[in-house]
Amino acid sequence: MKKRILQKHTEILMFFILISAVAFANGLSDGVYSNYFKEVYHVTAFQRGFIEFPRELPGLLCAIVIGFIGFLGDLRVAFIAQILALTGVTVLGVFTPAFGIMLIFLFINSLGMHLFMPLQDAIGMSLAEPDKIGVRMGQFSSVRAGFNLIAALLVFFGFRTGFFTFESPVKLMFLIAGVAFLCAAAMSAVMISHVKPPKTAPKKNKLVLRKQYRYYYLLTILHGVQKQIAFVYGTWVIVDLLSKKADTLALLTIVVGFISIFFYNLLGKWMDQFGIKKMMYFDALTFIGVYIIYGFVVWGILSGKLPDHGLAVWFIYLLFISDRLSMQIGMVNSIYLRSIAWNPDEVTSTLSMGISLDHVVSIIAALAGGVIWTRWGSQWVFFMAAAFSLGNLFVAYRVQPDKEKEMAEKMRSISQN
Template structure:
């Protein structure tokens, strides 16, 4: 009895150590994300001079790794989550080095953008899986919120580096990408220190179960709405209101500060109110934000429209934390705990089926009718997301 209790304490201490290391990983990734998110769209606009339709088309190769991630993760499943996460960090690092130093042509930029995107998308389903595996069921929401909060605090550093660098230190896009690559490399090093035991299965594994159908549909619908915001919200601010990298860095700081609070609140609300409440509320708020994006330019002067659009951009990005509610919903309904990572990966791939096509359609719609109709389309998707969220049912965790 005493030996069993000692073993339990030892496992708990190991989990806490690994969780702390994983927080550091998230912190380092946050700095990189703050840098890349502040400059990437301006990089495309300033270096390659893309139109709105071109920007939509670029999303096809950018999101292709996300579509294929279920197969990549299945092939790498014998390595275990932590080792796969290290590969993801190295891929992101290599992609950023390529974007900064090895992309004199548009074609080469596409190649290295895909390498970077592969690292990002490989980490997406792995991150919540590792976080929840290091947590008790009743703590899923709060533990993921803690990881996300430290990640967001770190993005403040990334945004600050961009603002200071481009405003006072003559940074260029090459410098920004190199700096972000270094932090991804550090994250890979920290991951190598984690000693969480790896899964026992050593074979190619994919999971697609009928019982997870609602989760898959939620991922698809969310992917459509999310990709419109990710692709065209910053493009509106760049093309219509001429915002620069330092401007986006300032917006990023505001987003991070707000999100540090919202992630903790959302994490606690998931544990108390449940995923159905959180995802339904998110859908309603996103519907309102879509209308703000769509009509600000028609109803107000350009200066007021800029403020309203920027507020929509800030609030939209601040709600990205709700993504963890989809992860905790899945964790609570899985038939086999070993399904978690692979089902998260399947969700990511299904998400990216629409993520690859929606920006192309959105770009053509922008050119043909104006960006207002792109966001009205997003509002319809948000409404569908609300209807689906009401169908969520999970057992209470005691």
């Protein structure tokens, strides 16, 4: 018994190292790509929009790729994901390829990062103790936030001091990210040999679309809308409406990262304490509240009823931070899926399907948001997000996690017999 507990703790420790390396690498690469495109390739607004296609395409393809190679097992696919991310970012760090070639290696790097998105939740939940899933997921997320924060601080001070620069032939921040991805790949390889597979041989992962998972799919679609509003238009309010520079956004990101270290742990404890349904209500009401307030504050600044300086600006900063934190409550979606999964082998493929749906909706939401912002005013983008977030409230009302979990367990028993 003690030996099994020690092995479980060792497996969890290895996973902490894996996700730490990935979070640090992503912070040093994905976090500076916008500046890289602008300063190295001097892209136009049209080209910047075009670049999003190879960056987001892996998200659309995630479910298909997982469906093809998922039979290898989560840890082996995680190893492949790190090798892809390593290859892409290393080439961009060592060379300055032609624009078209750069897009190819950007795609390779992005494919690796997107493949690992569903895997990190699936592996994390499979390693967690049955009575501590919420706590463990909170801890995993806190560690990721912590290493994202370290990367953000390194980027901020690195560029301020000239240690990092896009003017040199070799992009040092990308090479450091490559080393971190290499460490992640090495840890994935170690985990493949140390983490015991399930007693029953896993079935080949495939595209999963079950009626029983309909509320999870709806939550991922809603998340795609909310994500675009938070990361694109919430940021654009600060850049366009308030005319703030990149250092302001960097500092806000650092603040969010610091708070997230503690907030994720708190969320995990709340998950185990209050349960899935109550946390879904909290998730929905937080989104609705933040976006309604966001819309009215933006309307107030545009109409001149609120100043574009002083207290109103600080209130926008507070909303920006609150919006980013509210996005983190979405980890309840993965825990909900695992609790109702009819077959544990379907968790990874269903999570990847969710990411694909998320990215499809994200692209549509970005286009729709741009039209609404231009034609009717930026405040209506946030009111639209609040309206869509009513869907989260509907799901929270409709789901019955205990009954769905009981049904899933019955189906598992029937399939095994």
